[in-house]
Amino acid sequence: MPYNKVIAAGEPFQLRFKGNLDHQLKLVVRNSMGITVLTPKIDNDQFLFDFPKNLIRKSGICHWSLVHNAKVLNEGAFDITPNTALKTHIESYLGPRGITAVATDFSTHVISPTDAYDNPLSQGTDVISTFQFQDKINTTTLEINNLLAWTSIYAPTQAGRILVTSSCNASSSKELTTIVYPGNGTNFKIDFQRNHSFADGNQIITFFTSDIKDANNNVISDGTLVHFLATNSKGLQLSANGTTLNGVANARFLHPYEEDTWSVKAYITGAAVSSPLSVSFTAAIKDYDITPSKTGRTITLENILSFMDQIVPDGLPVTLQLYDEQGVYITRIKETSRLGKIGFTLPREYYKSGNYKIKANVAGIVKEQMITLQ
Amino acid sequence: MKMNRNLYRAFLLITFLTLNGLILYGISSIWSYLNTGADRKTMLHLPAQLTSNYLPKVNWSPLNNDGRPMELQTLQELERDYIKAWYVKNNALETNNHYGVNDYYTDSARVKLYKVLDHNKANNISVKTTTIEHNPILNFYSADGKLAVLTDKNVQIQEQVFVDNIMLLKRSYESSFQAMLLLEDGFWRVRHLVEIENTPVSVSKDQSIPQTVLSEIRDIKGLNYYPRENPWNMFGKHFQDTVIDSDFSKIKSLGLNSIRIFIPYEGFGKTTLDTDKMSQLQRTMDLASKNKLKVTVTLFDFYGDYSLADWTLTHRHAEKIITALKDHKALQAWDIKNEPDLDFKSRGKQNVLSWLGQMVKEIRKWDNNTPITIGWSNPEAALNLTTELDFISFHYYRKPKDFLASYNALQDAINNKPIVLQEYGYSSYDGIWNAYMGSEEDQANYYKEMQTMITNAKLPFLLWTLYDFTEVPDNVVGRLPWRKSQQQHFGILDNQGNLKPAYQEIIK
Numbered sequence: 076m077p078y079n080k081v082i083a084a085g086e087p088f089q090l091r092f093k094g095n096l097d098h099q100l101k102l103v104v105r106n107s108m109g110i111t112v113l114t115p116k117i118d119n120d121q122f123l124f125d126f127p128k129n130l131i132r133k134s135g136i137c138h139w140s141l142v143h144n145a146k147v148l149n150e151g152a153f154d155i156t157p158n159t160a161l162k163t164h165i166e167s168y169l170g171p172r173g174i175t176a177v178a179t180d181f182s183t184h185v186i187s188p189t190d191a192y193d194n195p196l197s198q199g200t201d202v203i204s205t206f207q208f209q210d211k212i213n214t215t216t217l218e219i220n221n222l223l224a225w226t227s228i229y230a231p232t233q234a235g236r237i238l239v240t241s242s243c244n245a246s247s248s249k250e251l252t253t254i255v256y257p258g259n260g261t262n263f264k265i266d267f268q269r270n271h272s273f274a275d276g277n278q279i280i281t282f283f284t285s286d287i288k289d290a291n292n293n294v295i296s297d298g299t300l301v302h303f304l305a306t307n308s309k310g311l312q313l314s315a316n317g318t319t320l321n322g323v324a325n326a327r328f329l330h331p332y333e334e335d336t337w338s339v340k341a342y343i344t345g346a347a348v349s350s351p352l353s354v355s356f357t358a359a360i361k362d363y364d365i366t367p368s369k370t371g372r373t374i375t376l377e378n379i380l381s382f383m384d385q386i387v388p389d390g391l392p393v394t395l396q397l398y399d400e401q402g403v404y405i406t407r408i409k410e411t412s413r414l415g416k417i418g419f420t421l422p423r424e425y426y427k428s429g430n431y432k433i434k435a436n437v438a439g440i441v442k443e444q445m446i447t448l449q
Numbered sequence: 450m451k452m453n454r455n456l457y458r459a460f461l462l463i464t465f466l467t468l469n470g471l472i473l474y475g476i477s478s479i480w481s482y483l484n485t486g487a488d489r490k491t492m493l494h495l496p497a498q499l500t501s502n503y504l505p506k507v508n509w510s511p512l513n514n515d516g517r518p519m520e521l522q523t524l525q526e527l528e529r530d531y532i533k534a535w536y537v538k539n540n541a542l543e544t545n546n547h548y549g550v551n552d553y554y555t556d557s558a559r560v561k562l563y564k565v566l567d568h569n570k571a572n573n574i575s576v577k578t579t580t581i582e583h584n585p586i587l588n589f590y591s592a593d594g595k596l597a598v599l600t601d602k603n604v605q606i607q608e609q610v611f612v613d614n615i616m617l618l619k620r621s622y623e624s625s626f627q628a629m630l631l632l633e634d635g636f637w638r639v640r641h642l643v644e645i646e647n648t649p650v651s652v653s654k655d656q657s658i659p660q661t662v663l664s665e666i667r668d669i670k671g672l673n674y675y676p677r678e679n680p681w682n683m684f685g686k687h688f689q690d691t692v693i694d695s696d697f698s699k700i701k702s703l704g705l706n707s708i709r710i711f712i713p714y715e716g717f718g719k720t721t722l723d724t725d726k727m728s729q730l731q732r733t734m735d736l737a738s739k740n741k742l743k744v745t746v747t748l749f750d751f752y753g754d755y756s757l758a759d760w761t762l763t764h765r766h767a768e769k770i771i772t773a774l775k776d777h778k779a780l781q782a783w784d785i786k787n788e789p790d791l792d793f794k795s796r797g798k799q800n801v802l803s804w805l806g807q808m809v810k811e812i813r814k815w816d817n818n819t820p821i822t823i824g825w826s827n828p829e830a831a832l833n834l835t836t837e838l839d840f841i842s843f844h845y846y847r848k849p850k851d852f853l854a855s856y857n858a859l860q861d862a863i864n865n866k867p868i869v870l871q872e873y874g875y876s877s878y879d880g881i882w883n884a885y886m887g888s889e890e891d892q893a894n895y896y897k898e899m900q901t902m903i904t905n906a907k908l909p910f911l912l913w914t915l916y917d918f919t920e921v922p923d924n925v926v927g928r929l930p931w932r933k934s935q936q937q938h939f940g941i942l943d944n945q946g947n948l949k950p951a952y953q954e955i956i957k
Contacts, residue, residue: 103610103618107626107644108558109542109565110576112612129564135644142618170593183516183592187629187641193557195629195641221588221598222629222641225516 084134084158084192088126096122096143103140106133106155131155134194159200161191165248167241175258176291180230182253187223188243195222202243208255209235230255232291256296258289259346265303265339267354269330274356274438275381276332277388283317283325284341284349294322295343301326302344305337305354313337332391333439334358360387360438371448372423376435377416386415391438395419398432405431412437421448503536504720504761505579506768510586517590524587527597530637531630532583538562539578539758545570555631555638573613579757581605581764581807588627595632601625603650607757607807619799621807623647658820658839665743666782666820666840666867669909671707672700673872677916677944681925683733684716684726693733696915697740703956707781708737709745709824709871709911712770714752720765727773734779743781745871745911746774747824750787751924755796755804763804764811775816782820783812784842784871789823790830802833809837824871828855835863842871849898856906867909873899874913877949878938882931887938893950896941900954912955917944 082088090102092115102113102124111130115122130137134157140150167186174180184204188196202224205214208231217224228237234257241248269280282303287295301324305313315326324341331337335356341349363379374395381387391412397405405426410417426448434443507528512519530553537549545566550559569575582605589598602625610618625647630637676696679687700708710733717723737744748767774780785808792801809821820839825831831843841863845852860868875895879887896912903910917940926932937944941952 101612101617105608107624107642108561109538109569110578110608110610111565111568112572112574112610112617114572127568129561129568133561136624136646137644140618140620145617145619147618147620168591168593168596170591170595172593181592185591185596193561195643221515221600222627222643223589223596223598225589225591227592 080153082131082153082155083160084132084155084190084194085128085161086131086158088131088153090124090126090139090141091118092122092124092141092149093120094122099144101142103142104130104137106130106137107135108133132192132194134190134192155194157190157194157196158192159190159196159244163196163244163246164189164191164193165241165243165246167239167248167251169239169251169253171253173254173256174230175256176230176232176234176289176293177258178229178232181227182230182237182239183225183227184239184241184251185223185225186217186241186243186248188219188246195219196243200224200243202241204239204241206237206239208237209233228253232293234293257293258291258295260287260295260299260343261290262347263287263341263349265341265349265352267339267352271382272355272357273359273382274331274333274335275359275388276330276391276438278330279327280330280354281325281327282315282339282341282352284319284323286322287319287324287343287347288322295319297321299324299343301341303328303339303341305339307331307335307337331356358438358440360391360440362440363435363437363442365433365435365442365444367444367446369449371446372421374419374421374433374435374446375416376412376419376437379412379415379417379437387412389413393417394436396434396436397421397426398434400430400432402432423448502758502762503532503539503579504765505532505535506582506761506764507532508582508584510584512587514587515589517592517594519587519590523590523594527587527599527630527637528585531585531599531601531628531639534639534642535580535583539580541566542569542576542578543758545575552636553638555633555640558639558641575611575614577609577611577757579607579760581607581761581811596629597632597637598627598629600627600645603647607760607803609757616799619803621803623649658818662818662820663840663867666869667907667909669707669743669745669781669869669911671705671709671742671911672915672941673911673913674700674708674710674915675918677918677946680916680918680920681711681922682716683710684712684729688726688729688732690729690732690736694736694740697736697742700915701740701742703952705956706741707743707745707911709747709784711747711750711787713750714748714763714766716751717766717770720762722766722769727770730770731773731777734774734777738777738779742779744779745782745784745822746770746780747784747787749785752786753792753796755792755800760804760807763808767808767812768815771812771815775819780819782822782840783816784822784824785809785812787824788826788844790826790833806834806837809834822869822871828859831859831868832862835866838866840867840869842869844872845870846873849895849902852899853902853906856902856908870903870908870910872911872913874939875951876935876938877917877951878935880934882934889949889951892938893954896951896954912941913939914941916940916942916946917949919944 100115100122104111104113113124115124134155136152136154138152141148165188169182169184171182174182186202196219198219200219202217203214204217204226206228215226217226234255237253239251264285265282267280267282270278284301289295297320299319301317303315303326313328315328317324317326337354339352359382364377366375366377379387393410393412395408399405408419428448430447432445534553537553541550550562583601584603585599585601587599603623605623607621609616625645627643627645628639629641631640676683676692717726734744785805789801812821822838822840822842825843828843831841875892877887877889877892879885918937921933921936926936941949943949
């Protein structure tokens with residue numbers, strides 16, 4: 076349908092009809108936000124329809140039908156364009172609000188300026204999008220297409236904040252921010268720190284990473300989880316986690332009880348891995364004595380001394396295995412040391428009198444001995 | 450004096466008790482009010498359960514939008530909320546109530562709608578409107594997935610404008626819109642909705658039904674079919690394909706070539722089609738094909754709401770049945786509704802006719818090769834919508850001697866479209882309710898008279914019906930026993946399956 080008229084939003088609009096008609100005359104008006112019916116005012120011999128503000132302020136096509144007794148006498152439409160003479164309001168959106176400093180990542184700046192009556196501005200209107208990062212300020216001129224103008228702001232190679240603003244028809248928007256986070260970490264190194272190298276099962280060894288950085292040399296975000304994995308000479312694995320602070324994460328392990336060599340690696344899952352690190356522990360405990368009681372029912376392992384001949388700290392795990400004369404395995408008893416010794420009791424109710432072989436293991440030092448239980 | 454005093458005491462006592470009762474009631478009301486909190490899940494602001502109350506056809510153009518590539522899941526959510534936005538707007542325009550508008554329009558957009566509603570409310574204007582079809586194109590989707598722009602072209606709209614409850618205008622038209630939607634609290638809300646210039650889609654092909662198909666209509670000799678044991682309730686747990694198969698082969702052996710069956714709207718699950726019943730319908734069609742019978746499928750049986758709000762739902766129901774059956778060999782015609790003219794009085798003639806007219810258009814969108822008709826209850830009603838339909842069907846239960854006159858009048862008014870006598874018949878009921886005045890001979894005489902006229906006029910026919918029925922549901926002819934008893938004896942076979950004399954008059 077050709078539009079009889081194009082008006083700017085908010086301009087008063089009237090329709091006048093002449094004719095031999097009565098009060099049954101109505102004007103049905105519709106736009107995208109609804110349908111309504113107007114009643115005429117009579118002005119001499121004319122019927123005058125004054126369009127209410129809400130109708131003439133809504134941009135887009137506005138249709139009218141002149142109706143009399145359920146019959147359409149005439150109809151038409153007019154196009155209401157956004158009114159740019161009045162102040163323009165800028166509605167802008169920026170998202171995502173957090174991106175990473177990787178060349179492929181970006182935020183989209185969407186600007187949908189409206190006129191004073193909240194109508195989106197016409198196709199082709201110029202909009203200026205500006206963003207600042209560090210000491211650079213970039214300005215792009217865009218055109219409104221499909222109710223809005225948009226541009227993608229690609230991430231710089233450095234972490235920081237991008238501030239964005241826009242303007243249109245001499246109106247400016249507020250400032251929007253997107254934070255540029257460092258990218259994923261790259262491979263790194265690890266090192267350790269310990270009080271001594273003895274496997275006393277008592278001291279703590281701390282592993283820490285080098286400064287972990289992304290591909291563009293930005294220190295990775297604080298709180299990145301680093302997973303440390305230590306594999307001992309028997310192939311058993313120990314693990315601990317640490318989170319980064321200023322690019323460095325650390326994790327603590329307890330020294331082993333016996334002589335051992337660990338191979339340690341740290342991972343940022345899915346992103347980066349450290350070079351392996353080998354750590355050796357020397358034996359802290361060199362020897363001990365096995366002293367059975369007279370009846371043989373109590374076996375004491377004593378004189379368990381550590382690297383400076385000090386009494387080993389309490390809590391050293393000790394095992395005692397019991398075999399019969401033929402060497403058939405009977406049982407295994409676990410205890411922990413206290414004041415450098417451990418007593419094992421072999422009650423009569425369980426173990427009949429006779430000859431047995433015992434095998435003790437303290438910090439990897441295995442000793443065998445025959446005993447007689449009475 | 451003593452009497453008075455007792456009365457006085459009783460009065461005081463009762464007043465005291467009542468007053469105490471009231472006070473206790475008041476306190477307990479306040480107490481229980483203070484103990485009822487808001488339903489916790491209201492904090493979540495969940496969208497209302499998506500019931501099937503508005504289902505216009507939505508045809509997305511292939512995705513080729515600016516910005517971020519659209520995900521299928523998001524597109525579905527966007528469509529759901531955009532269509533809901535139309536739904537709440539339509540609802541609001543009908544009731545002038547703000548209900549639901551908050552959820553689907555942003556703060557500044559809803560104000561514009563409210564102003565229209567306020568004006569309409571003050572002037573007692575209400576608008577019933579529905580959209581039949583949307584053709585959106587996605588223009589833009591932002592990188593953060595929170596903003597989208599779409600162009601909705603050629604939206605088909607139906608509208609009825611009322612002032613002081615009197616219909617001022619009724620029309621249907623097409624419009625195009627551009628909409629910007631924002632994702633806010635889990636809802637895609639309309640931020641801008643602008644009407645843009647509409648370019649009508651040119652109607653491409655000739656939609657007329659080929660003459661060969663129509664000549665088959667002119668050869669219809671058949672009957673309206675229901676099984677003997679479960680009339681008006683053919684599908685569902687009573688469905689027995691062996692019974693239907695033997696009935697169909699019986700119909701074929703009688704020398705007939707066509708049947709008419711009925712699909713109840715609610716019984717088939719409205720918009721969510723009952724898959725079991727649908728497969729039974731398929732099976733019925735297959736059996737008809739096996740027995741070389743053609744089938745006129747009557748849709749919307751027992752449907753009676755023609756309001757605009759219900760249109761899109763009936764369209765989806767019909768779409769599912771029609772797309773499933775349209776290529777079936779046994780399919781002869783679509784009968785949109787059985788005797789819709791009986792609803793003219795209660796639902797408004799215009800409402801019924803516009804619903805039917807739109808339904809014809811919709812059916813042609815899905816199936817362009819099957820003729821469409823409507824089973825009007827009498828020859829006079831059959832003058833409605835003649836240009837839209839491919840052939841005209843009418844029912845005749847009046848006296849045979851008036852038949853020719855009514856038929857000729859109908860024929861004169863319709864140029865050159867086939868006319869089908871889609872239902873006729875006579876009850877052989879002989880019992881207390883008609884004072885033992887009926888008989889199987891009367892029925893035979895009726896058919897003798899009718900068949901002569903039908904043969905002479907070369908009129909295609911579908912008689913009512915194969916069997917006498919033992920049970921007639923209440924929703925068919927009501928509860929009254931004299932009506933029910935009549936309805937039980939329209940068969941050309943009795944309820945044991947024996948031939949009645951009428952049979953000899955039809956099958957020669």
